[in-house]
Amino acid sequence: MWKKYGFVDAFNPLTGWASKYVLGIDLGISMLMAENARSQFVWNTFMRNSVVRRGVERAGFKAD
Numbered sequence: 001m002w003k004k005y006g007f008v009d010a011f012n013p014l015t016g017w018a019s020k021y022v023l024g025i026d027l028g029i030s031m032l033m034a035e036n037a038r039s040q041f042v043w044n045t046f047m048r049n050s051v052v053r054r055g056v057e058r059a060g061f062k063a064d
Helices: 025-039 041-047 050-058
Strands: none
Touching (some): 025 041, 041 050
């Protein structure tokens, strides 16, 4: 569902159809937020970076 300029606007996995239009920059972040709310995948991937973890700790945030 990724084309030259980003994710397509719509698709049907049952038929293999995909829109020729791609999502705008403001919609791409919405997809990331939806997936993060669903599975925390984005956050967990982000937090695997040691520089990010160190920055979060230095900022005073604590794990649950």
